[in-house]
Amino acid sequence: MKSCKILMPSGGLGAGINMEAFENGLAMKPDVIAADAGSTDSGPAYLAKGMSKNSRATLKYDLKACVVGAKRLGIPLFIGSCGTCGSDNMVDEFADIVQEIFGEEGLTGKIAKVYSEQNPEVLKAKWDDGKIHALEGAPAATRDTLDECVRIVAVMGVEPFMKAYEEGADIVLCGRTTDTAIMAAMPIKMGCNVAAAWHGAKTVECGAQCTDNPTSKCVFLTVDEEGFLVTPLMPNVHCTPYTVAAHLLYENSDPYRLMEPSGTIVTNDAVYTQFDEQSVYVTGTKFAHAKQYTMKLEGAAIAGYQNISIVGITDPKVMADPDKWIKNISGYMNNYMGKLGICKDDYSYEFKAYGYNAVIPGPVPAGTPAPREIGILFTVTAKTQELANQVAKIFNPYLLHFPADINEQKKGQLPTFAFPFSPVDCPRGATYEFKLYHVVDVDDPLELIRFEYINIR
Amino acid sequence: MATVRELSRYVRSKGAGPFWVTIEIFCETKENYEKIKNSKNLTKEKIAKLYGTDANKAKMFYADNIMVIKFSYPRANPSGYSYEYDMHNGQQYVRLLDVVV
Numbered sequence: 001m002k003s004c005k006i007l008m009p010s011g012g013l014g015a016g017i018n019m020e021a022f023e024n025g026l027a028m029k030p031d032v033i034a035a036d037a038g039s040t041d042s043g044p045a046y047l048a049k050g051m052s053k054n055s056r057a058t059l060k061y062d063l064k065a066c067v068v069g070a071k072r073l074g075i076p077l078f079i080g081s082c083g084t085c086g087s088d089n090m091v092d093e094f095a096d097i098v099q100e101i102f103g104e105e106g107l108t109g110k111i112a113k114v115y116s117e118q119n120p121e122v123l124k125a126k127w128d129d130g131k132i133h134a135l136e137g138a139p140a141a142t143r144d145t146l147d148e149c150v151r152i153v154a155v156m157g158v159e160p161f162m163k164a165y166e167e168g169a170d171i172v173l174c175g176r177t178t179d180t181a182i183m184a185a186m187p188i189k190m191g192c193n194v195a196a197a198w199h200g201a202k203t204v205e206c207g208a209q210c211t212d213n214p215t216s217k218c219v220f221l222t223v224d225e226e227g228f229l230v231t232p233l234m235p236n237v238h239c240t241p242y243t244v245a246a247h248l249l250y251e252n253s254d255p256y257r258l259m260e261p262s263g264t265i266v267t268n269d270a271v272y273t274q275f276d277e278q279s280v281y282v283t284g285t286k287f288a289h290a291k292q293y294t295m296k297l298e299g300a301a302i303a304g305y306q307n308i309s310i311v312g313i314t315d316p317k318v319m320a321d322p323d324k325w326i327k328n329i330s331g332y333m334n335n336y337m338g339k340l341g342i343c344k345d346d347y348s349y350e351f352k353a354y355g356y357n358a359v360i361p362g363p364v365p366a367g368t369p370a371p372r373e374i375g376i377l378f379t380v381t382a383k384t385q386e387l388a389n390q391v392a393k394i395f396n397p398y399l400l401h402f403p404a405d406i407n408e409q410k411k412g413q414l415p416t417f418a419f420p421f422s423p424v425d426c427p428r429g430a431t432y433e434f435k436l437y438h439v440v441d442v443d444d445p446l447e448l449i450r451f452e453y454i455n456i457r
Numbered sequence: 458m459a460t461v462r463e464l465s466r467y468v469r470s471k472g473a474g475p476f477w478v479t480i481e482i483f484c485e486t487k488e489n490y491e492k493i494k495n496s497k498n499l500t501k502e503k504i505a506k507l508y509g510t511d512a513n514k515a516k517m518f519y520a521d522n523i524m525v526i527k528f529s530y531p532r533a534n535p536s537g538y539s540y541e542y543d544m545h546n547g548q549q550y551v552r553l554l555d556v557v558v
Contacts, residue, residue, distance in 0.1 A: 040475050043537025043544050135475040137514070137531035227504045245523045246483070253477040253516060253529035303539050359548050362509075365555075383540045434475040434535040 003224040004187035004197075005030040007069075010217040011039035013062045013079065014054030021208075021218035021233035026069050028220055028231075032186040033070050035062075036179050036205060037094070038081020041251075044242050044300035044432040048150040051063025052083035052090060059083075060097050066172065067101045071109070076170045078161050085298075086153050088117040094173045095454060102456050111454040112169030114160045116176050118297070118448060123440065129404040131441040132297070137253075138437035145435050151297035152436065156295065157261035159445035161185035169453060174351055176298065178260055179205040187223035195287035198265045200228030202258060203247055203282070210247035213237040220252035227283035229275055239280040241272035261296075261445065263289040294439035295448060301435045304348075305385040306428040307392040309399055312418035317404035322374055323363070326351045327441030329402045333395060340394065347382035347391050376417075392425035399424070461499070462554040464489040470550035475536040478508075478546045479529040480553065490524035496558045504528050507552055 007030035009017045014037060042053045051061065063079075064237055070077040083090025091113050126132050127143045134141065148153065153176040162185055164172040172183070178244055183201035200221045208216040208424045216234040223229075230239050248267060258265040266286040275281040318325045328349070337344065352358035354375040378399060382388035401414045408414065442448055461468065467483040484490035493499055508530060515526035515530040536544055543549055 040536070041472060041545055043541070044475070044535070045537065081467050111533065116553045117554070135476075139476070139535060155539075242523055245520070248527060249479075249481050249518075249520065249527055251473050253473040253479055253519070255518060255527065306539065348539075352542065359543055360552055361542050379540065433538050437474070437476045 001192045001225050003222055004190045004192050005033070006183050006186060006204070006221040006223070007033045008183060008204045008207055008219050008221060009033060009035050009066055010062065011036070011205070011209060012039065013066070014052065014059040014064075016214075016217070017062050017065050018056065018217040018234070019065065021216050022065060022069065024233040025218050025220050026073060029073065030075060031190070031218070032076050032078055033066050034078045034183045034186070035066055035358040036080050036182055038084050038086050038176060040298060040434070042084065044434045047085040047087065047298060048154065048300035048430070048432040050083075050085065050087035050089045050151060052085075052093070055304045056097070059094070060101070063094070063097050064101050067098055067107070068105055070170070071105075071107050076165055076172065076186075078172045078174070078185060080174045080177035080179070080182035080311065082173050082175060086174070086276050087151060088115045089173060091115055091173050091175050098171055098173065099454070099456065108144040108456050109171055111171045111456070112164035112167065112173065113452040113454070114156070114164055114174040115173065115450040115452070116154045116156050116174070116448065118154050119151065119222070120149070122448070123152065123297070126440050132438050133294075133441075135296070135437045135439060139435060141436060141438065145299070148301040149435055150301060150432070152297055152299035154295040154297055154448045155261070156449060157181045157445055158185035160449050160451075162189045163446060164451060165189065166385070167451070167453065180260060185220060187236070187327040192223040193225050193227065194263065195221045196226070196282070198258075198260060198287055199267060199270065199282060199285040200230065202265060202392045203228070203230050203244055206250060208232060208237065208248070209250060210244050211237050211239050212243055227281055229279050229281045229284075231279040238278050241274060241280055242324065244280045244282065245270075245272050259378065262293055262426045263287050292441050294441055295447055297436045297438050297440055298434070299436035302430045303433040304381040304383060304431050305388045306431045307380045307385075307388040308428055309378040309392055309424050309425045310420055311371060311376045311378065311399045311424075312420065313376060315404065315415050315417070318415075319370045319372070319374070320404070322353045322356045322371070323340070325404055326353065328406070329398055332402070333398060337391070337394065344392070347380060347387055349378065349380045349391065349395070352379070381431060385429065389425065389427055396424055458489060458557045459492075460554065461493065461556050464493055464511060464558050468550045468553055470546050470548070472536050472544075472546045474528060475532075477529055477531055478549065480550050480551070482526040484524040487524065490526075492558050493526055495517055498556055498558065499526070501528065504553070505530065507556070508549070509533070
């Protein structure tokens, strides 16, 4: 029976690898090491700026373990979504780090750089052909949205990994891919059960989250022609039918239908069986092949420029009703800004009262006691950085002195609140927004993808 | 009158991509799971109202095999927008804890 063994070093490359578990995984002789280095979880700035959320030092530490481990066994290493966002420059950055490691360790091999950043002109042609479709919950987008985005990546499936591997690459560094494609590529390539490959990949995509001890990080996946087996890599860590089935719920809106570029993983009839003390075997998953191959598009645009100020307040009169203070200062300032001739369409601002209702916005439940103190985060968003800075400076004296009761001012009794920083305000640069939750139809899975290879002998 | 906090084993919330949020209530016993599943205060409509979202756009799942109630809804603004209050939506489950089952 065909089978493929996959070592998954951690839920997110750059967040650390449990080396003991990783060595245990290498001892099980995997066919591939597959690691996910990306996510949209941390927001749009990483995509817009082409930036990793991890430091280069931690990325290199984790990559070194993977590269050296793969080379020791003579197996390929597949990395997906390089540098959080999977931008072209992050693929290049990962290739640089891998080359450094090759140099330091005296290694040779063929590195594939697989790019999926998109030219807006190509996408506009797709738009005109009616080949870009909104997904459920997508923001309103027009053809112009494609130009507004600072950067757009197309999310790849398994095919680019397969192609690079067929071309002889043993280190495959991909731009943005689905989390699952990284682990599903090799078992599908080797002729294992396609549905099991995808469902298995989904199960291990967050590393040891599918076990009873997520801190063990590494997990081992074996896909065969019938199903898949998932095994933790530390003693006293267990997969159970419960932990494996429960992980399917994690970070998705529908746990029974998971969309991939080539089709949909359908998990309703999956059967979870305890295989041995630590491992679970899963069968019964289906994969509904799509008639049309689609790639999800991720795009981020500049939404303005920001400036933030922080002020602490513990004044009992403000604490009695922080929302009232925010309402009063906002009303006063809106009026004042109008007098200064600053057009209200050119900026916006917001107060968040940490310690009160910043994390769960809106009115607090009746009977909530007054806080002892709150931290006010004051954020301005404007059309330019200069305007954002100017608005912050206009607010500055009022953030310092605005009274809970306007009558105090008349008596000359102004409070003075607690600034932690000088200067008070902090220009934050551009703020970004995800603009696309769309898919693009492609005639070939590699149509929008570019490959480059580096041979190191 | 028991609350979600008292009848559940674990409640969590998380972003499901930049445009969706998903919340899961894990139960220890079949009895508590059924109580929560059948509660008039925890219907799709009631939870949607609590989160200020449209019930018609939200999704509700009952995973009987693992005793989990799952509620997913589209975000009002994409993750990381200019006035984001919870990038990963990891804290939003707390709103459910004191709902009386």
